[in-house]
Amino acid sequence: xxxxxxxxxxxxxxxxxGIVGLSLVGVxxxxxxxxxxxxxxxxxxxxxxxxxxxxxxxxxxxxxxxxIKLFTKEDLKPRNxxxxxxxxxxxxxxxxxxxxxVAIPVxxxxxxxxxxxxxxxxxxxxxxYIEAVSALSIFGIxxxxxxxxxxxxLLGAFRNFARMVGYEVPLGLTVVSVAIxxxxxSIVEISSSQGMLWNIFLQPLGCFVFFxxxxxxxxxxxxxxxxxxxxxxxxxxxxxxxxxxxxxxxxEYIHMILGSFLVALLFLGGWNVPGFxxxxxxxxxxxxxxxxxxxxxxxxxVIIGLRWAVPRFRIDQVVDLSWKKLLPLALLNLVWAVGxxxxxxA
Amino acid sequence: MSGIIDSYIPVAIFLVMALVMPPMTMFIxxxxxxxxxxxxxxxxxxxxxxxxxxxxxQFNVEYYLYAIAFVIFDIEVLFLYPWATVYKGHGITSIxxxxxxxFVFILLFGYIYLxxxxxxxxxx
Numbered sequence: 001x002x003x004x005x006x007x008x009x010x011x012x013x014x015x016x017x018g019i020v021g022l023s024l025v026g027v028x029x030x031x032x033x034x035x036x037x038x039x040x041x042x043x044x045x046x047x048x049x050x051x052x053x054x055x056x057x058x059x060x061x062x063x064x065x066x067x068i069k070l071f072t073k074e075d076l077k078p079r080n081x082x083x084x085x086x087x088x089x090x091x092x093x094x095x096x097x098x099x100x101x102v103a104i105p106v107x108x109x110x111x112x113x114x115x116x117x118x119x120x121x122x123x124x125x126x127x128x129y130i131e132a133v134s135a136l137s138i139f140g141i142x143x144x145x146x147x148x149x150x151x152x153x154l155l156g157a158f159r160n161f162a163r164m165v166g167y168e169v170p171l172g173l174t175v176v177s178v179a180i181x182x183x184x185x186s187i188v189e190i191s192s193s194q195g196m197l198w199n200i201f202l203q204p205l206g207c208f209v210f211f212x213x214x215x216x217x218x219x220x221x222x223x224x225x226x227x228x229x230x231x232x233x234x235x236x237x238x239x240x241x242x243x244x245x246x247x248x249x250x251x252e253y254i255h256m257i258l259g260s261f262l263v264a265l266l267f268l269g270g271w272n273v274p275g276f277x278x279x280x281x282x283x284x285x286x287x288x289x290x291x292x293x294x295x296x297x298x299x300x301x302v303i304i305g306l307r308w309a310v311p312r313f314r315i316d317q318v319v320d321l322s323w324k325k326l327l328p329l330a331l332l333n334l335v336w337a338v339g340x341x342x343x344x345x346a
Numbered sequence: 347m348s349g350i351i352d353s354y355i356p357v358a359i360f361l362v363m364a365l366v367m368p369p370m371t372m373f374i375x376x377x378x379x380x381x382x383x384x385x386x387x388x389x390x391x392x393x394x395x396x397x398x399x400x401x402x403x404q405f406n407v408e409y410y411l412y413a414i415a416f417v418i419f420d421i422e423v424l425f426l427y428p429w430a431t432v433y434k435g436h437g438i439t440s441i442x443x444x445x446x447x448x449f450v451f452i453l454l455f456g457y458i459y460l461x462x463x464x465x466x467x468x469x470x
Contacts, residue, residue, distance in 0.1 A: 018356030022363060074379045075372060079388040080400070087372075095364035102360045121356040128427055150390050151401040162409055165416035172423035179430040238391055243375040247368055316468030319412065323466045327419070327457070331450065334426075338433075338443060345434050 021120030032253040033063040039304045046308045073242035085147030092140030093251035099133035100258050107289025108271045117188045126187045148239035156235025159225040166322030171213040173330035174206045177337035191270030198269035206333040207267040214259050221307035225315050260299035268295045411465050
């Protein structure tokens with residue numbers, strides 16, 4: 001920044017960034033609580049119900065009550081379960097979202113017209129890194145299912161696995177198509193390069209494929225074959241109760257929030273709004289982050305709304321959709337992006 | 347900011363946090379929660395009936411075929427990542443595009459082969 005920094009601090013800066021960044025973990029847990037509340041309220045609205053309304057104003061404290069309940073529930077492990085897998089699976093679930101959180105910018109500030117993204121760390125390859133660590137959660141899901149030694153769990157985990165492998169490919173291809181436009185794999189550069197023209201207008205097909213693949217990746221409702229309640233009780237999470245379930249559940253919701261961040265950053269222009277220039281100092285500090293959060297909440301609401309708009313697919317339909325429809329569409333979008341990149345970049 | 351390692355130090359800090367947090371939470375739960383012992387409590391849930399056999403049985407080979415196809419195509423995508431960053435503005439644009447289309451075309455051939463062999467069709 002502009003001010004002088006003492007010489008001895010400079011090697012410590014990454015450590016300071018990391019430790020200060022840990023506060024983001026607390027923020028994202030609050031955000032996940034907000035997302036659960038939003039989902040319950042919005043679902044209730046869609047179905048003409050009240051939703052949570054007793055605990056606190058508009059039921060806002062419902063999640064606090066739920067957390068207290070989860071903390072005081074007995075920790076149960078079935079006799080036939082494999083303790084090592086059963087106990088350590090949550091580390092993968094939580095680890096996956098924490099490692100995603102490190103690289104995703106949650107906003108930006110403009111000081112004297114210079115942009116400083118609010119990310120804990122910035123890498124040259126952050127989109128590749130984010131994709132890699134977001135796939136870690138499948139290990140957690142499989143460890144839970146195999147460790148529980150429950151037939152419902154294992155069936156759910158196998159379905160989850162079949163779905164994940166199908167949708168990772170179109171997801172990766174659309175991310176490459178976006179990276180082509182900027183010529184960079186850094187999510188910060190991709191986001192700040194969309195000042196005037198968002199990627200959703202340049203690659204509408206890519207945005208559609210990315211969004212569908214992301215929904216499948218997160219296991220949101222049209223794609224929740226891993227826990228289809230009607231056939232598999234609760235799928236992979238059947239034997240997980242109390243706080244164990246709570247942690248896995250929170251990891252899933254944080255995954256959903258971070259997925260919405262990815263849509264907003266890669267396709268909806270990140271913290272940019274066409275026509276907005278941060279010339280006022282106070283506005284430059286606050287407005288970009290607010291714009292990004294508005295976009296994230298919008299994407300979240302679309303995801304939640306889709307839950308009640310589209311019924312769950314069968315597993316063979318899901319696999320067909322990814323391999324036979326989304327993969328060719330993603331390749332088509334790649335060709336389109338190469339041409340567009342040359343046309344715009346010339 | 348200098349050095350690639352520097353940008354991964356926060357990753358290491360978050361990794362330690364991820365390793366510590368779930369066991370710590372479970373420890374707190376252990377202190378707070380009540381305990382009671384009953385024989386039936388620790389059986390595997392199977393819709394109320396007595397569980398028969400283990401869950402770790404052989405599964406459909408279908409999953410394996412998809413996994414193989416996934417490995418092929420995911421590696422294809424992985425090769426595209428470095429290519430995406432250098433193909434324009436480095437004086438190699440035309441050769442880079444031709445090479446990539448040859449590469450994708452070969453994979454497309456394999457994809458059509460898989461489709462025709464019905465490796466991508468779910469066996470009911």
